[in-house]
Amino acid sequence: MIRPFRESVEDAVASALRARGLPTDDLGIEEPPDDVASVFASSIAFRVADDLGTAPPQAAVSLAADIDTEPHEYVERVEATGPYLNFFPSESYFADTLEAAQAADYGSLPARDVSVVVEHTSANPTGPVHVGRARNPIIGDAVANLLEYAGYDVDRHYYVNDAGRQIAVFTWAYERFEESELPDPARDREEYRMVRYYRRGNEFLQDADPEAVEAAEAEIEAILRGLEDGDEETYERVSEVVDTVLGGMKACLGRLPAAFDEFVKETRFMRDGSTDDVVARLKAHENAVYENDAWQFTFEDIDKNLVFLRADGTSLYTTRDLAHHEWKFDNYDRAVTVLGEDHKLQARQLKAALSELGNDPERLDTVVYSYVNLPEGKMSTRRGTGVQLDDLLDESIDRAREEVQARLEDRLRDDDLDGADVDRIARQVGVGAVRYDIVSKQPTKAITFEWDRALDFEAQSAPYVQYVHARCRGIEAEADGIDPALDAAALSGDPERELLATVARLPGVVEAAAADRQPHRIATYTREIADRFNGFYRECPVVTASDDRTKAARLALVVAARHTVANALEILGVEAPESM
RNA sequence: GGGCGUGUGGCCUAGCGGAUCAGGGCGAGAGGUUCCUAACCUCUAGACCGCGGGUUCGAAUCCCGCCACGCCCGCCA
Numbered sequence: 001m002i003r004p005f006r007e008s009v010e011d012a013v014a015s016a017l018r019a020r021g022l023p024t025d026d027l028g029i030e031e032p033p034d035d036v037a038s039v040f041a042s043s044i045a046f047r048v049a050d051d052l053g054t055a056p057p058q059a060a061v062s063l064a065a066d067i068d069t070e071p072h073e074y075v076e077r078v079e080a081t082g083p084y085l086n087f088f089p090s091e092s093y094f095a096d097t098l099e100a101a102q103a104a105d106y107g108s109l110p111a112r113d114v115s116v117v118v119e120h121t122s123a124n125p126t127g128p129v130h131v132g133r134a135r136n137p138i139i140g141d142a143v144a145n146l147l148e149y150a151g152y153d154v155d156r157h158y159y160v161n162d163a164g165r166q167i168a169v170f171t172w173a174y175e176r177f178e179e180s181e182l183p184d185p186a187r188d189r190e191e192y193r194m195v196r197y198y199r200r201g202n203e204f205l206q207d208a209d210p211e212a213v214e215a216a217e218a219e220i221e222a223i224l225r226g227l228e229d230g231d232e233e234t235y236e237r238v239s240e241v242v243d244t245v246l247g248g249m250k251a252c253l254g255r256l257p258a259a260f261d262e263f264v265k266e267t268r269f270m271r272d273g274s275t276d277d278v279v280a281r282l283k284a285h286e287n288a289v290y291e292n293d294a295w296q297f298t299f300e301d302i303d304k305n306l307v308f309l310r311a312d313g314t315s316l317y318t319t320r321d322l323a324h325h326e327w328k329f330d331n332y333d334r335a336v337t338v339l340g341e342d343h344k345l346q347a348r349q350l351k352a353a354l355s356e357l358g359n360d361p362e363r364l365d366t367v368v369y370s371y372v373n374l375p376e377g378k379m380s381t382r383r384g385t386g387v388q389l390d391d392l393l394d395e396s397i398d399r400a401r402e403e404v405q406a407r408l409e410d411r412l413r414d415d416d417l418d419g420a421d422v423d424r425i426a427r428q429v430g431v432g433a434v435r436y437d438i439v440s441k442q443p444t445k446a447i448t449f450e451w452d453r454a455l456d457f458e459a460q461s462a463p464y465v466q467y468v469h470a471r472c473r474g475i476e477a478e479a480d481g482i483d484p485a486l487d488a489a490a491l492s493g494d495p496e497r498e499l500l501a502t503v504a505r506l507p508g509v510v511e512a513a514a515a516d517r518q519p520h521r522i523a524t525y526t527r528e529i530a531d532r533f534n535g536f537y538r539e540c541p542v543v544t545a546s547d548d549r550t551k552a553a554r555l556a557l558v559v560a561a562r563h564t565v566a567n568a569l570e571i572l573g574v575e576a577p578e579s580m
Numbered sequence: 581g582g583g584c585g586u587g588u589g590g591c592c593u594a595g596c597g598g599a600u601c602a603g604g605g606c607g608a609g610a611g612g613u614u615c616c617u618a619a620c621c622u623c624u625a626g627a628c629c630g631c632g633g634g635u636u637c638g639a640a641u642c643c644c645g646c647c648a649c650g651c652c653c654g655c656c657a
Binding site for chain 2: 028030032033034035036041043046049050055056081082083084124161163164165166167266292293294295296302303304307308309310311312314316317318340341342343344345346348368370371373403404407410411412413414415429440441442444445446453456457458459460461463464466467470471474475476477478479520521524527528531534535537538541542543544545558579580
């Protein structure tokens with residue numbers, strides 16, 4: 001109901017301005033401070049005070065008198081508070097919110113008939129996913145969920161870099177070394193077993209005598225050459241390595257869970273001729289130059305050329321990525337890419353080159369995040385430094401389990417949690433805490449990974465919000481036999497009204513967060529709804545309320561709040577426990 | 581050297597032009613459970629919003645300069 005309310009406010013303010021011949025380009029609509037009970041406010045009086053020849057407070061009074069709220073069902077009245085116009089909700093605003101939030105998909109917006117491909121993670125298939133990269137699947141999955149809630153038709157893609165030198169090195173190393181000469185894997189899964197070859201190969205290239213290295217380099221070169229030439233046998237050899245490693249990485253990401261509709265391989269755009277096509281069109285473009293034995297593309301506002309073809313005729317990563325993105329444009333209306341800040345320059349070049357090739361750059365958005373570093377420095381798969389995402393999840397789940405068991409002893413609720421429940425809660429809380437900690441912060445902020453900070457289950461973490469959901473479920477279980485009633489009039493107390501008003505905001509928060517591709521705003525909202533629910537929980541007993549009408553109405557409010565919390569958590573990719 | 585990003589109480593973080601308290605949380609101190617789960621709640625202490633200018637009726641928010649930190653500036657991906 002908040003979206004029609006906002007439209008009403010915009011319409012009302014614009015009408016009042018038009019009636020006086022004032023511009024309507026900036027209506028000054030904003031959200032009021034916590035202690036004001038209006039849904040929206042406008043600071044327009046500041047801007048039009050001069051035109052009206054009065055001070056802002058008088059201008060506000062004057063405008064308020066002009067505004068007719070009658071045509072707007074959800075707007076009860078408008079009131080001038082100092083220089084501000086405050087728009088207060090009508091009874092039907094609360095009634096319709098209570099009803100709308102009974103739907104299990106409350107908060108999801110109507111379908112837009114716009115398809116969007118969200119590409120995220122796309123970590124090179126060289127070994128285990130470490131926490132330095134963990135921000136990507138967590139933010140990426142939340143962005144995809146958020147866009148889905150906002151009504152877009154979303155596909156999730158993982159772009160597989162299976163054509164680069166490091167993959168050639170990996171393939172060579174896998175064929176060159178025997179498992180018996182490698183250390184035991186850190187974990188019994190494909191990518192942990194395979195990365196040993198990759199690390200061994202890199203050590204060899206660094207430490208072996210020059211002749212041996214030269215021979216190895218020739219073999220690696222042959223693999224690269226074979227891929228470039230479309231040699232089927234080379235492709236098979238490389239694919240065996242890539243697919244095996246990727247299988248393990250997929251299992252790791254599945255723990256978050258982050259799932260993909262498609263794994264798109266880079267070699268696909270070499271094999272189908274689209275990279276050659278891009279090269280030909282780039283060459284023909286007036287910005288193309290041949291300098292220092294390589295074809296380069298120049299830009300007007302980027303002073304770094306893009307080398308798109310080597311002297312030997314081989315393509316580069318970004319060249320193939322251009323073909324990849326034109327393929328996305330052929331198949332989707334919009335494309336969103338989640339990538340680390342180290343790829344920002346390349347992303348700018350990509351977008352500019354796409355534009356010069358005749359594509360509409362507005363169709364491509366990037367969500368940039370800063371890397372997670374360790375106190376002692378950067379993480380690296382090749383060097384084997386860093387904390388693996390698997391280890392982080394294991395540790396978090398272990399700590400969550402200890403917490404569950406410690407709380408079991410002085411638990412008030414008598415609902416007989418069994419061993420399976422303990423496992424379930426430990427996993428939901430453990431994984432949820434990791435995701436929430438990462439997704440709730442602005443992605444551009446740098447993070448230094450510290451165990452204790454990442455795994456804090458106190459307030460402002462996933463379990464704080466999850467607990468609210470479990471409490472709702474607990475109340476519903478206790479209220480067995482009471483039918484929830486859509487009776488907003490019976491919910492007249494402040495805690496009830498404030499909770500309902502916060503429930504009402506979810507669709508607006510989803511819309512705004514999706515427009516800017518900022519899932520952390522959903523996390524901020526989950527804290528607000530949880531705070532409001534806790535206030536309601538403290539003040540307003542449901543099952544033990546004094547009369548049946550209040551019980552039934554409050555129960556409907558609990559259901560509404562539960563859907564709101566569950567769906568906000570779903571966008572973040574955090575599970576909502578039935579009990580904990 | 582150039583480009584991009586970040587800088588909010590001891591620590592983490594929201595806000596990114598508007599409402600005489602700059603919200604939360606952690607940590608510190610004091611309380612709360614005969615009542616739907618205390619992973620909760622209430623109260624106290626703690627901030628010249630990196631520094632200096634400017635624009636504006638109004639700046640944590642915009643502009644300029646400086647400082648600190650991160651990332652990038654490869655015919656790697």
